[in-house]
Amino acid sequence: MAAGSAADKAATVSPWADGVLSFSADLPAADHTPLPLVAPVVLPRMAPELALQAYRGRSVLQAANLASYSATTVIHAQLPDSSQSGEYELQTRYSSPRALTFKALRFTGDAFVKTNVIVRLLQSEVDHLQKDDPALTAITPANYKFSYKGTNQMQGRLVHVYQLKPRKKRAGLFKGRIYLDAYSGSMVRAEGRLVKPPSFFVKKIEFVQDFADIDAFTFPVHIHSEAQTRLVGRAVVDIYDADYQPVAATAATSQRSPTI
Secondary structure: OOOOOHHHOOOEEEEOOOOOEEEEOOOOOOOOOOOOOOOOOOOOOOOHHHHHHHHHHHHHHHHHHEEEEEEEEEEEEEEOOOOEEEEEEEEEEEEOOOEEEEEEEEEEEOHHHHHHHHHHHHHHHHHHHHHOOHHHOOOOOOOEEEEEEEEEEEOOEEEEEEEEEEOOOOOOOEEEEEEEEOOOOOEEEEEEEEOOOOOOOEEEEEEEEEEEEEOOEEEEEEEEEEEEEOOOOEEEEEEEEEEEEEEEHHHHHHHHOOOO
8 A cells, every 4th residue: 555645644642741642643734615505405394185195105116116124023012911921032024025034033921922922913914914915905095084184293203194094894904093204205103993803813903103214115113002802801012123124126136137
């Protein structure tokens, strides 16, 4: 490496009489040329209908452009009636369009909760992805009636609030509210009650689900749900997803292409 290059100019150490060390380096003369002022890009606030259109557009693009992702999932479940609980940490991997796998990392708590609550929950997620038609549960005018409820502040963001009423009593649909970022249309929160329980053993489920924007995609980061079941009574489940590593379809294609 050439002597005197910018990468090689290490700081020199000069001892002071009192033992304190000071660091000096060869620095270029200060450039006092004024820098141009660049205003930060500020997105305009969307009207409620435009935010809904932007959300639907983002959903379509994500379905088309998300090739895969990995994430760390922690599921905490408790049965208040029996004072049992358990926590399961897993590595989640998704590949478009219908592949979802889980790798167990650790479990603490009661084995009954693991077998009868958490494992059943994971299996239902896999079954839902593999068997159900996403169009039948999507948040679209075909499945829901929307009623605008104004704006609110949530997680430091201005959001539009919409009341949702499903048009049919179909599994996977819910009655409740969604909160969309007023400047981007991305989902911030969804909450409500499922209009049709996923199985005979569940009477009703209420939930609150929070989302975050990661790269060009929107992912769930926490869902809190409470269910009334026929076998174990009340079940409370919190699912935390973190460390998302999304792969866009264009990136996945380029990785598979042979190099010349």
